[in-house]
Amino acid sequence: MTIDQSRPINLSVISLPLRLLFSAFLIVISLGLAMAGLQILYTHGMADGEFGLSRDDIVYSYYGDRGGSRLEVKLKGTMKDKASVADRAAIVKWVQEGSPKEQWDEKVQSIFASNCVTCHGAIPGLADFRTYEGIKGFAQIDEGKDPPALARVSHIHLFGIAFISFFVCLIFSLSVGLPTWVKSVAIVTPFVFQVVDVLSWWLTAWTPSFAFLTIIGGTCYQLASFFMIVTSLYQMWIMPLRARVPE
Numbered sequence: 001m002t003i004d005q006s007r008p009i010n011l012s013v014i015s016l017p018l019r020l021l022f023s024a025f026l027i028v029i030s031l032g033l034a035m036a037g038l039q040i041l042y043t044h045g046m047a048d049g050e051f052g053l054s055r056d057d058i059v060y061s062y063y064g065d066r067g068g069s070r071l072e073v074k075l076k077g078t079m080k081d082k083a084s085v086a087d088r089a090a091i092v093k094w095v096q097e098g099s100p101k102e103q104w105d106e107k108v109q110s111i112f113a114s115n116c117v118t119c120h121g122a123i124p125g126l127a128d129f130r131t132y133e134g135i136k137g138f139a140q141i142d143e144g145k146d147p148p149a150l151a152r153v154s155h156i157h158l159f160g161i162a163f164i165s166f167f168v169c170l171i172f173s174l175s176v177g178l179p180t181w182v183k184s185v186a187i188v189t190p191f192v193f194q195v196v197d198v199l200s201w202w203l204t205a206w207t208p209s210f211a212f213l214t215i216i217g218g219t220c221y222q223l224a225s226f227f228m229i230v231t232s233l234y235q236m237w238i239m240p241l242r243a244r245v246p247e
């Protein structure tokens, strides 16, 4: 087999094994992106107690609800159905009065005992609400993510995502028939918005008005990835069938 030097490697002419490798990778990454989206909806998305990602979710996740405690946030969120309106109101009132020990002994402990300890105190790994010591930390103001937690998720995210983006972009860079500027913009976009995303977590932890950046960062990242993956798969599998290979 001779190699035609005048024709650079491109997605529509690569060998079947390489096409399969690239495609398998891109498909698994697409599933990963979809799962990441779902996970965001389930974890951050529920932070404000309503399904679907909103600005409030981001604020609760990174800035915290500084008007309230973790307990209050949860009682408005995933733990909402665990107690009656009256019981929830009684807990919130106690928290807002500074969660005094006397009230706990008198009344609040029994509310937790009848609504919460079947899980919190019985299931290993869940916060234990049988004692005042166990609940105390959750009754304090929620400060969102602190710098050590943010640094941890940031570095994992930056390394991991850059690695994925690199391969997605490398495969896409072998596409044909697109203006160079379109390819260049698409290739740079995931890296830029990955940084915007991580930066937005820090900015939101500092002041909540930056929450919109998290949504923009994630959306642009997903759009650019989606565009590159679809284009690459198209050029590898459909374009050769149509035998329409632009020079």
Ligand code: HEC
Residues within 6 Å of the ligand: 070, 071, 074, 075, 078, 079, 082, 083, 112, 115, 116, 117, 118, 119, 120, 126, 127, 138
């Ligand atoms: C059916 C089991 C169950 C019951 C009952 C339950 N919880 Fe939970 N709770 C969970 C699970 C599972 C989680 C972890 C997932 C989550 O955060 O939604 C959790 C998490 C929490 C958290 C967050 C803990 C953390 O580490 O950040 C708080 C606060 C909380 N629950 C409060 C309550 C209160 C208050 C009640 C009673 C009114 C209650 N829960 C009843 C299962 C339960």
